Amino acid sequence: MRIENPEQMAELGARMAAELGAGDLVLLNGELGAGKTTLTRGIGAALGVRGAVASPTFVLARTHPRDGKAPLVHVDAYRLTSAMELDDLDIDYSSSIVIVEWGADLLEGIADEWLSVDIVRPHGGEGISNAAADETDDETDDETDDVEPREVTITAHGPRWADSPLLG
Ligand SMILES: Nc1ncnc2c1ncn2[C@@H]1O[C@H](COP(=O)(O)OP(=O)(O)OP(=O)(O)O)[C@@H](O)[C@H]1O
Ligand SMILES: [Mg+2]
Numbered sequence: 547m548r549i550e551n552p553e554q555m556a557e558l559g560a561r562m563a564a565e566l567g568a569g570d571l572v573l574l575n576g577e578l579g580a581g582k583t584t585l586t587r588g589i590g591a592a593l594g595v596r597g598a599v600a601s602p603t604f605v606l607a608r609t610h611p612r613d614g615k616a617p618l619v620h621v622d623a624y625r626l627t628s629a630m631e632l633d634d635l636d637i638d639y640s641s642s643i644v645i646v647e648w649g650a651d652l653l654e655g656i657a658d659e660w661l662s663v664d665i666v667r668p669h670g671g672e673g674i675s676n677a678a679a680d681e682t683d684d685e686t687d688d689e690t691d692d693v694e695p696r697e698v699t700i701t702a703h704g705p706r707w708a709d710s711p712l713l714g
Contacts, residue, residue, distance in 0.1 A: 547714075549665075549696040555581050558698065559588020562661075565712055566593070568616035571657050572645045576665030581696050582647045585663065589645065590618055607635050609642070617642050623649040629656055659704020661712065666697045 549555050562572070566589070574582040583601045590599035595610035595618045606626065610618040619642045626632050629652045637644055639657065646653065653660060700712050707713070 547698050549581070549698050551693045551695075552581070552584050555584045555696065555698075556588030556591065559585050559590075560592035562663075562712060563589045563592035565710060566643045568642065569640050570643050570706070571639060571653070571660040572643075573649055573653060573660050573662045574645060574647045574665065575650050575662065576696075577667065580665040580667055582665060585665070586620055586645050586647070590620070593618055593643070607637060619644045621646040621649065623647060623652055626652060628652070629654070632656060659702075659706045661707050661710070662701040662703055664699045664701070666699075667694060668697060669694055 547558075549558060562585075566572070572589075574585060576582050583599070587599040590610055593610075593612060593615075595612050597608075597610045599608075599610060599618075599620060601622065606623070607619055607621040610620065612618070619637055621632070621635070621637070621644065623632060623646055626649075632646075632649065632652045633656055650662075700710075700714075702708050702710060702713055
């Protein structure tokens with residue numbers, strides 16, 4: 547599907563949040579600045595998590611609690627080099643909603659099923675400054691980053707997601 551701007555990315559996050567519960571795992575794929583954290587922020591907002599969802603630049607995983615409900619665990623696997631390192635984070639998958647950026651090669655062997663979200667910038671590559679701007683993670687980001695459409699593809703891995711309304 548085509549996502550025109552960050553607001554639509556957040557709306558997609560809200561549609562995903564409606565389908566997510568404890569034990570669910572979502573893998574976000576896409577180059578630097580693709581919109582993985584923007585999508586996660588939309589999911590977190592719709593889930594009503596406590597704490598701002600940001601790029602976990604200096605932490606590998608951040609847990610966002612929710613009152614009486616499964617927490618959102620946001621993992622940035624960019625600096626992880628092995629599935630063992632991901633495993634070492636000791637994430638309680640069964641009682642959390644887990645979202646992993648950059649984990650494509652790491653999930654095999656750790657999890658049986660997950661929802662995969664691929665985000666592609668049609669004009670990809672030229673906007674690596676988005677990632678640099680993201681490091682500062684301040685409020686001015688949205689004004690300085692170019693708004694460009696993204697192509698988003700959602701795929702199911704395993705029976706849990708086979709009939710999901712999110713696919714298509
Ligand atoms: N159509 C769009 N969808 C999502 N984000 C967009 C779109 N157009 C522009 N943007 C901007 O692109 C940037 C995406 O940054 P974001 O941190 O979400 O990417 P990321 O994939 O998490 O990057 P990283 O790999 O560095 O973690 C944001 O500044 C956002 O405002
Ligand atoms: Mg990110």
